[in-house]
Amino acid sequence: MNEKRERADGRTGTAQESSWSSWPSREALTRLGVPRGRIVLDYSMITALSVWVLAGCYTSGGFDGWYTPLPPLGFGLCVAAALGYHHTTLDHRLAASLGLLGVIALCGLGAYAAGAPTPATVMWIVVSIMAMERLPLPFALATVVVLVPGFVEADETGILGAGLTTGAVLLAGYSLRLDAHARGAGFQLLAQERLAREAEAASAALAERARIAREIHDVLAHSLSAQMVHLEVARLQIEAGADRSEILKLVTSARSMAREGLAETRHALSALRGDMVPVEEYLRELARQDRAEVDVSGERRNLPAEASQAVRRVAQEALTNVRKHAPGARTRIRFAYEADEIALEICDSGPPVTAEGGGEGYGLGSSGSGYGLVGMRERAELLGGSLDAGPDGPGFAVRLRVPA
Secondary structure, three states: HHHHHHHHHHHHHHHHHOOOOOOOHHHOOOOOOOOOHHHHHHHHHHHHHHHHHHHHHHOOOOOOOOHHHHHHHHHHHHHHHHHHHHHHHOOOHHHHHHHHHHHHHOOOOOOOOHHOOHHHHHHHHHHHHHHHOOOOOOOOOOOOOOHHHHHHHHEEEEEHHHHHHHHHHHHHHHHHHHHHHHHHHHHHHHHHHHHHHHHHHHHHHHHHHHHHHHHHHHHHHHHHHHHHHHHHHHHHHHHOOHHHHHHHHHHHHHHHHHHHHHHHHHHHHHHOOOOOOOOOHHHHHHHHHHEEEEEEEEOOOOHHHHHEEEEHHHHHHHHHHHHHHHOOEEEEEEEEOOOOOEEEEEOOOOOOOOOOOOOOOOHHOOOOOOOOHHHHHHHHHOOOOOOEEEEEOOOOEEEEEEEE
């Protein structure tokens, strides 16, 4: 039940405190966030008032003889009532809270009846301040009003002194209430900030999981599916008694795909660990294998893992397509660090696109490496970028732009 009440308090929060007829927030009713020096000062003041009340009871002459044990007993009862009042207000139990304040007020009345007006006045003041600090304001003000006649009766100066006492009580109690409210609001803001950080961390974890899933899919799923196709064709040809050289060609192609998939798996794991080589070095390594020219421009900077992987995959796929569709063509790789994004362009001087492989089919299907540029286009769009691929003069061009 208390947990449900705490959750309800957390949902209403500051809006609940803004209503003058509502309880203070639970954070305001606790001592969370109170400086250690303030706590020491409060307990010192409570101790001093307790000594003053007990000493006043005995110096008044009203607790002599058989009545000597009454002040300590009454004081213990007041302490128990005050502790209970702290818990009942935390639980927003109005009747129990008013009843416990009534116990302390009646102890003050007993002290006044025994001839100790000063201790009685101190206890009534404490009751009034406690009510103003922790109860809904209508009931807190009603409590003070009930005790005003006691202030008038106990004060030798009459109505003027009682008025000053009442005004001081209202001011002190409401000041403590405002201070507690400000502290509670601060804790609510901290709690909201903590929840926001937790939500952000959870979102980042989900995004990282999605990135890992894409890496696994790009590296393994396409590569393995292409190998399975080649091996299945090889099996069918073996059963059909096909020429040995054709079967060997398929098996060799599948082995090449497995080798490339393994290399890309290593690259992907390096990317996930954050220790992969810079993009321009990777491009130069690819270019050496295909004797391509590389042109890097702009000021080098660290790139997000997703953007870096997109560049690597598109470059690899584009070069693979050049080898497949335009073997021997001259290839040029341009990579640029721009203000808010990076740009990659891979152009070849291969033969004109034929009708058989023309248009979008040149390089945009699944290639021997198993990574289609269609998938790379989807990756670029997920990053807020774009990928264009198509004929460029006698050859073919792939252009990638992603924010980074």
